Amino acid sequence: MDREYLGDPKVDEMVQHTLDIVKELREVKRNERLALNDADSLVMLAYKFVGDELKTTQLTAVKVLRFLLENPQRAGIRLTTPRNSDDINRMKTDLEVTLDKYLKTPYDINDDPAKGVSGKDPDAVALYTILRNAKNDDKVQVVLFARSPLIPGAPKEFLGALGGGYMDGDVKRFGYAIPLAELIRIFLTKR
Numbered sequence: 363m364d365r366e367y368l369g370d371p372k373v374d375e376m377v378q379h380t381l382d383i384v385k386e387l388r389e390v391k392r393n394e395r396l397a398l399n400d401a402d403s404l405v406m407l408a409y410k411f412v413g414d415e416l417k418t419t420q421l422t423a424v425k426v427l428r429f430l431l432e433n434p435q436r437a438g439i440r441l442t443t444p445r446n447s448d449d450i451n452r453m454k455t456d457l458e459v460t461l462d463k464y465l466k467t468p469y470d471i472n473d474d475p476a477k478g479v480s481g482k483d484p485d486a487v488a489l490y491t492i493l494r495n496a497k498n499d500d501k502v503q504v505v506l507f508a509r510s511p512l513i514p515g516a517p518k519e520f521l522g523a524l525g526g527g528y529m530d531g532d533v534k535r536f537g538y539a540i541p542l543a544e545l546i547r548i549f550l551t552k553r
């Protein structure tokens with residue numbers, strides 16, 4: 363600012379008004395971030411993580427999910443099998459319905475036992491194949507580890523799941539187990 367304007371009441375008033383507007387905008391933005399629920403936060407952090415990893419901003423929900431499931435160690439997730447057989451059957455059924463509703467039908471994926479999986483979107487085909495194989499192997503639960511790219515902190519509860527100790531290789535880590543179908547719905551309903 364030029365020295366001739368220093369101390370000018372009109373300029374001081376304009377500067378103060380501008381500072382008040384900036385302060386108010388920062389407060390609004392802070393409140394928006396605090397208002398994000400777990401699902402919104404997860405999606406936002408996943409897009410950021412995958413965008414940084416792939417060095418691109420051209421991302422779709424399918425591409426983000428595919429990257430996370432193809433790189434679970436880097437993403438801080440792990441597909442697991444629930445301990446209870448009733449849970450396994452319930453989660454398998456839920457995953458099957460979710461795959462049909464949010465992936466197979468919208469992306470026109472054909473799962474022919476003789477010809478294999480085909481469709482127009484290669485990311486959707488790859489994601490469908492990963493999820494179908496996970497279902498067939500009873501890996502219908504996903505553990506999201508705390509202090510990872512997707513959950514930087516360690517809240518007591520995340521997506522309605524209480525935190526607990528889960529094995530990650532030979533190390534026990536704090537994380538949250540949710541049905542794999544729920545993770546798919548979180549991403550594919552927000553696209």
